[in-house]
Amino acid sequence: MTPSPSLILEDAVEKVMSLFPKSFTVYSFYATLLLAVSFLIVLAIISLLLNRLRLLRKKQRTEDYTNYILEDMLTLSDTENIRYLKKHWRGVLYRYSEVSQSLHLDHIFFEKIQALFCHPSLVSKVLSGVRSRSRYRRIESAMLMENLRNAPYRLALENLLTEKNPYFVKLYAVNSLIKHNASESFPLLVESLIGAPGNYREMVCSLMGELGNAFHEYIPEILDRNEPEICELLIVFSETYVSESLEKYLLKQLKGSNAKLTCLAAAALRKNYPFTLLQDEFLNSENLHIRKEALWSLANRTDRDSLQRLLELIDDPHVSQTVIHAISQMSRRQPLFIPILIKYFNDTKNEDKRTGTARVLANHLDYLLMKLLSPEKKQIRSLLQEFLKIGIFRELIGFLNKNKNLAIETEIVSILEKALPSNPLLKEELCAYLAPRILEQLNLKELPREKKRRAEKTERGKTIILIISLFVLLGIVPAVYMVRYRNFLTTWEFETHLKQFVIDFNYYLAYYSTSINLIYLILLFFSILGLRKQVMGWRAKQKSFLYKSRILPSISIIAPAYCEEANIIESTNSLLNLNYPNYELIVVNDGSTDDTLNRLIEYYQLERVDYETEHPLPTMPILGVYKSVSQPGLTVVDKINGGKADSLNVGINMSTKDYFCGIDADSLLEPDALLKVISQLIDSDEESVALGGNIFPINGCDIEKGMLTRTALPENWLGKFQTIEYLRAFMAGRIGWSQIKCLLIISGAFGVFKKDRIIEVGGYLTAQGRYEKDTVGEDMELVVRLSRHMREQKHPFGVHYAYNANCWTEVPESLKILSNQRNRWHRGLIDILYFHWKIFFRPSFGRMGWIPFPYFLMFEVFGPLLEVQGYLMVILAASLGLLNKEILLILFTATIMLGILISVSSLLIAEKEQQYYSLKDSLKLLLFAVIENFGFRQYVSFERVFGYFSAMKSTGGWGKMVRKGFSSNNR
Secondary structure (H helix, E strand, C coil): CCCCHHHHHHHHHHHHHHCCCCCCCHHHHHHHHHHHHHHHHHHHHHHHHHHHHHHHHHHHHHHHHHHHHHHHHHHCCHHHHHHHHHHHHHHHHHHHHHHHHHCCCCHHHHHHHHHHCCCHHHHHHHHHHHHCCCHHHHHHHHHHHHHCCCHHHHHHHHHHHHCCCCHHHHHHHHHHHHHHCCHHHHHHHHHCCCCCCHHHHHHHHHHHHHHCHHHHHHHHHCCCCCCHHHHHHHHHHHHHCCCHHHHHHHHHHHCCCCHHHHHHHHHHHHHHCHHHHHCHHHHCCCCHHHHHHHHHHHHCCCCHHHHHHHHHCCCCCCCHHHHHHHHHHHHHHCCCHHHHHHHHHHHCCCHHHHHHHHHHHHHHHHHHHHHHHCCCHHHHHHHHHHHHHCCCCHHHHHHHHHCCCHHHHHHHHHHHHHHHHHCHHHHHHHHHHCCHHHHHHCCCCCCCCCHHHCCCCCCHHHHHHHHHHHHHHHHHHHHHHHHHCHHHCCCCCHHHHHHHHHHHHHHHHHHHHHHHHHHHHHHHHHHHHHHHHHHHHHHCCCHHHHCCCCCCCCEEEEEEECCCCCCHHHHHHHHCCCCCCCEEEEEEEECCCCCHHHHHHHHHCCEEECCCCCCCCCCCCEEEEEECCCCCCEEEEEECCCCHHHHHHHHHHHCCCCEEEEECCCEEECCCHHHHHHHHHHHCCCEEEEEEEEEEECCCCEEECCEEEECCCCCCHHHHHHHHHHHHHHHHHHHHHHHCCCCCCCCCCEEEEEHHHHHHCCCCCCCCCCCCCCCCCHHHHHHHHHHHHHHHHCCCEEEEEEEEEEEEECCCCCHHHHHHHHHHHHHHHHHHHHHCHHHCCCHHHHHHHCCHHHHHHHHHHCHHHHHHHHHHHHHHHHHCCCCCHHHHHHHHHHHHHHHHHHHHHHHHHHCCCCCCCCHHHHHHHHHHHHHCCCCHHHHHHHHHHHHHHHHCCCCCCCCCCCCCCCCCCCC
């Protein structure tokens, strides 16, 4: 007879317990655990305090090294210098590298360093890191040797290139060898490119551009080689070094069969030899890419013949888009071309040419509308009618809504009246987005705007699954109880059953709390490992290295703003003052009903401008684009409300960079936050598709002109509790998940993504997009979909997290707003797991289907339902007098002490290299780490349960969070 599952379970438990002494019980286990956890908490607190002393000593040592380099090194004898350097060689070399970047040191300092580090004992110490098993020690050694030009160090760097090392280790060796500028190393530098991944080749090719004439003299030795990697090197080098031989080489590559090299060569010619491409063989080339580059070269000229030649091609379907953009660029540089274009539009009878010319002139809409009051009114009216015919009317709507000139308004209204009968789409757009007072003039009625055209809808399949799961979770403990006590179901009285059930449930709650906290402890362990690697990796990155061309990708910062007038100026100022070599800022006003847009226009003196974009992602309509003369890197986009995800898609469409950073408009980045997070790209040979950083509450901090001048805890008690939460989630969670390559969440407040990969997967999830679906968890959903796509394409990839890249954002200070936020987060999580259910336990998706997805389902989605039941049972047990010392000990250890340990450890990790809070605030955090277990964590669990029920009805919307706003005196 087959034994029942309950008997099998009981037998298994008995076998496990038999492994321990007979005196060993659950009570003794948790008593031991309590002592161990208490010891670890005390140890963590002591480490936290000692770490503050360590940071003070580190600061003092840095000052000592500076004084030694600038004062003592030149006055001490060689013997005294060697004695000092034997103890402090690493710190001195680090500081010398930093000082030499910020100060102009006389050549005598450099010569002294070279002479001292010729000593055999110091040579052996420096070279010991090259042979280290740790990759990061090898990186450190390579970086430290960039200022040591002696032969042993050059040979050691060359060995790093020839030995089997990851390419990100070799990159540091290449950088140092280029600093040495030794021609003997050129062959090895070139050979290291063969078979290397694309990102390594791009960075090395760019670095070798620094060699200038020295490398140009070496080029004849490799000019006839045909390896694609070497051809790419020569093409990239030709972008920074101009010579006749390189021009001939680029022309030769145009006739080659490698499409990528042909594209690179054409781009290099347009940059440095634009007039070479003006020959007919290139302007009429069958290779479309060469032809487009030649047309762009033609656009660099501002003569009428070049304009006329481009106009003749404006109806060519193969290059019409390029020609339109090229002529638009010419007309911006030379406004006198605009009347010529208007005349050409009126004279030509070719409809395709008229349409193409109209699209060019649409980029000068403001200029044309002002001409409605001039003698040229008839021509302009004809042109505007053509705009409406080909669908260029959203910009016109945006102009009308902001216009204050009644005469121009009257002219435009009359044009619209004539166009309406034959253009139903125009009528629909006007009714949806035009100001009511102008609609009255057109005898039209305002239509209610569809919220993002994404009305909340119930997903029946998800609802059914959630209902079934709810019944299972509510019934699983009673079912276990009935199986376990099946022999006593009829013999025990109801009161006995109730007491036993309550006692058992309290044990189950303790076991659940133990399980989830042990998972956090495991993540904490991996976080410590990841932290150590990141600390070493960041120390090895000199800013002079990071600021070199093509070492870091260009970034578009996209800041969606919905009713953010309280914070928008401070936040924008912060984003405009980041330490990063190549970035732009795009603020997307998502149909704000407050004064967000006007505050931006007034503060930055923005002017409406023409814009061009291919719009690869479908979005809600754009009403206007604004630029500032004083801040050329700033673009403000005004659009119809569509939600945060839709706003980010608009920003992606408008962006011109390689990566983009999505950030909430109510947030402030630390000046070097972007530099720190993007520098993670260097420390991996895999393609990095997404990166994230820390989020800290800004409530209580001081802000001055968009800069964080003082950090402090929020005065509000809810803010303090959320500070503990954020520390735990990011330090004990994200770093650990990233270390085991299972990170699926990049915070929407601060996330960086590779733009072309995001476009491949359809951008952020919106009703207008590929999947015709909205979600309130757009940040996590995008990472999951991106990871899924890379797995399906079988491309190696990485999702990274930077422990020291910090973003400060305002957190809710009222229970109502906090409740809405947590409800939204939980709905988003459920929606994502349902939408991507195929990932669960599928080998093709790797560990993401076996570790993070089951974790999120069991502990984040279902966990709160079990926790809330457990809390109710604790209350019931207390009222029945059933909380004996054993249950109290178990619950106290499992739910409180383990939680405190994780919170304290998270604070320790956060302040490993930098103190965010004063000692007083840190002690307050320790106190709140205890207090949060008596009400706040239970409150959050209840809110997540409410979110579970809300998820049965809809996906919900972005919503509006009422902002207190941060200012120069926020306390």
